[in-house]
Amino acid sequence: MDFKFLQNLIVPAQTKIVMIIMDGLGGLPLEPGGKTELETARTPNLDALAAQSALGLTVPVGPGITPGSGPGHLAIFGYDPIQYVIGRGALEALGVDFDLGPNDVAARGNFCSMDATGLLTDRRAGRIPTEVGKALGKLLRTIHLDGVEFFVETVKEHRFAFVMRAPGLGDALTETDPQKIGVPALPVCALQSDSEKSARLANQFIEQARKLLADKHPANMILLRGFARYPTMPTYPELFGLRAAAIAVNGMYRGVAKLVGMQALKVEGETLADEFTTLEKHWNDFDFFYLHVKKTDTAGEDGDFVRKVLAIEEVDELLPRVIALKPDVIIVSGDHSSPAVLRSHSWHPVPTLLYSRYVRPDGISEFGERACVRGSLGVLPAKDVMPIALANAQRITKFGA
Amino acid sequence: MDFKFLQNLIVPAQTKIVMIIMDGLGGLPLEPGGKTELETARTPNLDALAAQSALGLTVPVGPGITPGSGPGHLAIFGYDPIQYVIGRGALEALGVDFDLGPNDVAARGNFCSMDATGLLTDRRAGRIPTEVGKALGKLLRTIHLDGVEFFVETVKEHRFAFVMRAPGLGDALTETDPQKIGVPALPVCALQSDSEKSARLANQFIEQARKLLADKHPANMILLRGFARYPTMPTYPELFGLRAAAIAVNGMYRGVAKLVGMQALKVEGETLADEFTTLEKHWNDFDFFYLHVKKTDTAGEDGDFVRKVLAIEEVDELLPRVIALKPDVIIVSGDHSSPAVLRSHSWHPVPTLLYSRYVRPDGISEFGERACVRGSLGVLPAKDVMPIALANAQRITKFGA
Numbered sequence: 001m002d003f004k005f006l007q008n009l010i011v012p013a014q015t016k017i018v019m020i021i022m023d024g025l026g027g028l029p030l031e032p033g034g035k036t037e038l039e040t041a042r043t044p045n046l047d048a049l050a051a052q053s054a055l056g057l058t059v060p061v062g063p064g065i066t067p068g069s070g071p072g073h074l075a076i077f078g079y080d081p082i083q084y085v086i087g088r089g090a091l092e093a094l095g096v097d098f099d100l101g102p103n104d105v106a107a108r109g110n111f112c113s114m115d116a117t118g119l120l121t122d123r124r125a126g127r128i129p130t131e132v133g134k135a136l137g138k139l140l141r142t143i144h145l146d147g148v149e150f151f152v153e154t155v156k157e158h159r160f161a162f163v164m165r166a167p168g169l170g171d172a173l174t175e176t177d178p179q180k181i182g183v184p185a186l187p188v189c190a191l192q193s194d195s196e197k198s199a200r201l202a203n204q205f206i207e208q209a210r211k212l213l214a215d216k217h218p219a220n221m222i223l224l225r226g227f228a229r230y231p232t233m234p235t236y237p238e239l240f241g242l243r244a245a246a247i248a249v250n251g252m253y254r255g256v257a258k259l260v261g262m263q264a265l266k267v268e269g270e271t272l273a274d275e276f277t278t279l280e281k282h283w284n285d286f287d288f289f290y291l292h293v294k295k296t297d298t299a300g301e302d303g304d305f306v307r308k309v310l311a312i313e314e315v316d317e318l319l320p321r322v323i324a325l326k327p328d329v330i331i332v333s334g335d336h337s338s339p340a341v342l343r344s345h346s347w348h349p350v351p352t353l354l355y356s357r358y359v360r361p362d363g364i365s366e367f368g369e370r371a372c373v374r375g376s377l378g379v380l381p382a383k384d385v386m387p388i389a390l391a392n393a394q395r396i397t398k399f400g401a
Numbered sequence: 402m403d404f405k406f407l408q409n410l411i412v413p414a415q416t417k418i419v420m421i422i423m424d425g426l427g428g429l430p431l432e433p434g435g436k437t438e439l440e441t442a443r444t445p446n447l448d449a450l451a452a453q454s455a456l457g458l459t460v461p462v463g464p465g466i467t468p469g470s471g472p473g474h475l476a477i478f479g480y481d482p483i484q485y486v487i488g489r490g491a492l493e494a495l496g497v498d499f500d501l502g503p504n505d506v507a508a509r510g511n512f513c514s515m516d517a518t519g520l521l522t523d524r525r526a527g528r529i530p531t532e533v534g535k536a537l538g539k540l541l542r543t544i545h546l547d548g549v550e551f552f553v554e555t556v557k558e559h560r561f562a563f564v565m566r567a568p569g570l571g572d573a574l575t576e577t578d579p580q581k582i583g584v585p586a587l588p589v590c591a592l593q594s595d596s597e598k599s600a601r602l603a604n605q606f607i608e609q610a611r612k613l614l615a616d617k618h619p620a621n622m623i624l625l626r627g628f629a630r631y632p633t634m635p636t637y638p639e640l641f642g643l644r645a646a647a648i649a650v651n652g653m654y655r656g657v658a659k660l661v662g663m664q665a666l667k668v669e670g671e672t673l674a675d676e677f678t679t680l681e682k683h684w685n686d687f688d689f690f691y692l693h694v695k696k697t698d699t700a701g702e703d704g705d706f707v708r709k710v711l712a713i714e715e716v717d718e719l720l721p722r723v724i725a726l727k728p729d730v731i732i733v734s735g736d737h738s739s740p741a742v743l744r745s746h747s748w749h750p751v752p753t754l755l756y757s758r759y760v761r762p763d764g765i766s767e768f769g770e771r772a773c774v775r776g777s778l779g780v781l782p783a784k785d786v787m788p789i790a791l792a793n794a795q796r797i798t799k800f801g802a
Contacts, residue, residue: 001463005483009466052433358742360429360437360749360770376458376750376771378780387465391748398746399462400469400482401492 003234006387006396010241015328015393017242017288018279021076022315023069023253024297024338026057026350026369030305037296037305037340038351039368041312045319046332050353051365053330056377057349058385060336066347069297072335073256077290078240078386079233086256087171087228093161094255096153100230105169105198107227109152109162110177111136111219112185120181125158125219133157136219143208148201162224164202170195173227176206185223198227235261236288240390245282247275248292257290272314276321283325291322300338301345308340329393330355331385332367349379356392404635407788407797411642416729416794418643418689419680422477423716424470424654425698425739427458427751427770431706438697438706438741439752440769442713446720447733450756452766454731457778458750459786461737467748470698473736474657478691479641479787480634487657488572488629494562495656497554501631506570506599508628510553510563511578512537512620513586521582526559526620534558537620544609549602563625565603571596574628577607586624599628636662637689641791646683648676649693658691673715677722684726692723701739702746709741730793731756732786733768750780757793 027037060067060075061082070091071081086094089106100106111133113122128136133154140152140160151163172191178184188206190199206222213220236244238261246257246264254264263286267278272293279289293315299308322330330353337348351372362375373379377388390396428438461468461476462483471492472482487495490507501507512534514523529537534555541553541561552564573592579585589607591600607623614621637645639662647658647665655665664687668679673694680690694716700709723731731754738749752773763776774780778789791797 001466001483005463006466357433358429358740358747361433362771362774363434374775376774376780380464380780384464387463388748389465391465391467396465396467396748398467398469400472400486401489 001387003239007239009396009399010239010390011395011397012241013393013395015287015395017329017331017389017393018322018327019076019288019290019331019333019389020293020315020322021073021290022293022296022312022332022334024300024336024345025334026337026339026346026348027300027308028339028341028348030341036369037300037308038312039370041309041316043312043316043367045316045323046353046367047365049319049323049330049332049355050367050371051363052361053353053355054359054377055362055364055367055372055375056352057369057372057379058333058352058382059349059379060382064347066345067336068345069252069335070256073253074260075382076333076335076385077260078383079260080383084231084233086231086259088226089162089228090230091252091255092155092226093153093163094259095250095252096155096161097251097254098151098153098161098163100163100255101165102230102232103167103169104163104165104230105171105227107162107224109160110223110225111158112221112223113218114185114221118184120178120183120185120221122218123177123181123223127157128219130154130156132219133160136213136216139212140209140222143205143212145201145204150205158219164198164205166197166201169198169229171198171227171229173199173202175225175227177223177225185221188224202227231259233260237261240386241395242288243286244288244290245286246290246292247278248290249275250292250294253292262290272318276318280321280325296334297338300340301343303340303343305340328356329389331389333385350382352377352385354385354388354392358392402788404640408640410797410800411640411791412796412798413642414794414796416688416796418730418732418790418794419723419728420477420689420691420732420734420790421694421716421723422474422691423694423697423713423733423735425701425737425746426735427738427740427747427749428701428709429740429742429749431742437770438701438709439713440771442710442717444713444717444768446717446724447754447768448766450720450724450731450733451754451768451772452764453762454754454756455760455778456763456765456768456773456776457753458770458773458780459734459753459783460750460780461783465748467746468737469746470653470736471657474654475661476783477734477736477786478661479784480661481784485632485634487632487660489627490563490629491631492653492656493556493627494554494564495660496651496653497556497562498652498655499552499554499562499564501564501656502566503631503633504568504570505564505566505631506572506628508563508625510561511624511626512559513622513624514619515586515622519585521579521584521586521622523619524578524582524624528558529620531555531557533620534561537614537617540613541610541623544606544613546602546605551606559620565599565606567598567602570599570630572599572628572630574600574603576626576628578624578626586622589625632660634661638662641787642796643689644687645689645691646687647691647693648679649691650676651693651695654693663691673719677719681722681726697735698739701741702744704741704744706741729757730790732790734786751783753778753786755786755789755793759793
């Protein structure tokens, strides 16, 4: 079922959909025979909602595939994450809330160390403090070339996002990082003729940077990797006829949401409760709300089972504020699994709950991995959740007579 | 798995398959926490059969997609309903039991009202009584042009099926209905060169109709929509090596079955029991029987929960007559869901039962939506049911050595 097929069936409606994404939600038991983080968490509100919902497990990319945050989000947003790819450079720029546009080519930048003969001695410049990285970034921003704008945005320590803005820039470019020391940095080469202008500009920038940084050892050179243009994809308003809002604190999630045409709302404050307040404040202005919960993933990646349990319980405590708004459809899911026991993202399917007045409730009054196995959504591709949500929001008309 | 792959593995067998399609079978509870129509119905025979069967839920078109009767039937018949499309005009002609052929282009016709200056005043001619429509249809059948046959078959009130029959007629044609009043009817235009002949003939027919109907206000003009050729698709005998029969009272279902190469049997009488009698009478003549139950859908579309329950119970009471024939495979399913609470077709997966001597019985002695969630067929595309049925009928040989 492709987008064109679905798009032709979309009809307007006065209904609202809320999608709560607990990042890295899926988990594993600490010990064989034990419970997962979600099964351990005390979640009376999620359990009560589960009893009135259809449950299932979503596969973000494919069987056995561990998704990054980009593909994980695109999938639950309804996009085939193998077809629609966000390049690493673009993701780095989105992560610092950079407003990436169609004339931009972005890359991941590193400060690095070079000896007097031009050979690399440290690919990360001794992980200089972020403050030093910021000062050097300011220096790099003094570089000017005709017909192009450069942007340098510090990420952390030696890392920065690098963006070139000009018409007609391709992103079929080689990286300058040789991935080892004792050799010189590589030049940027165009892999296709449409990227020759980009290669020339990037090399000129690097040359100027080398001169500016000459006396800044250990950060006396830069490396650029993962060149990527702004990925263009059909947006929520175009595809689904939805005025969509994103509520997320971290820039990368705001960025991915903006790529699919959501408006990233300003969150006053940094707590999860602040995100729920933002939802309430803008309730009348949008048809679709994506609300992102970060802490579940950071706890999982830190291997902190208990902190992940607490992060889930925090969502459960705030859930009644969403229910009080009476959305027509509520989705609770994740972009991927991040079991504390693995300390990383994982390939495991993600527990998913879909509530609406018109869903066939499974009558399973528990939201957890094993409860979801018994649910009527079954094990399904994450990208299939949005069409089902749209149907429940009565936004898809009949196909054929 | 495409048809060519499957077709190469088909082997002959002396087995019989019965497919009972309760139209719009899937439902929803009237009240949250309640039972669906199928779960409410007292169905001892279906429940006993379920205990010896594999259960599951079929998705006719795709997640969240509400199928029309055409795509819903094609899917459960084993065809990809997005690839094989029956145009609206063709479906209208099939619905009046018109014997649509490969040289035909069909359209939905309307009588309409036009003022003295040629502007539309009522697109439905005040919904003239069917008898008036029939008399005017007779008048239109007097139109003759060289090298083409025209057919006009009254559907109901102002509606009729219109068919042009001649070699080399394309169906890439615009509609004449401007979808509003106060403007003239549009001419038929060819969207591709292969349809120019069709456009010319249709416009000539309309011109003659206008003259014939001049003094027949309110039905003094016609509109033609949804031009469509007879869709050609591989048939049951070719694809599956099945001599297949269709038992249905309503023309549209007979028509769709004929498109896939089933022989539409004459049903003496109009009751469901008459359909079962037809099955018994022709038992020795075919390998595959499709038996259509209409009342479940009409009750669902009327929002009549109780009448849908009774329609299901009627099937249950007649089921022993099928079982007595000892079919090798019995499929009980629907072409889509039609929950009474929605008063329309819906996107919900359809409860499905597949009985055979060689199925792995789930041992679930209940045929209902939630019982089917626990079944071993899982949630599966409707088009996958036929290959499983054919395997159980020992009509598919081994792939590879």
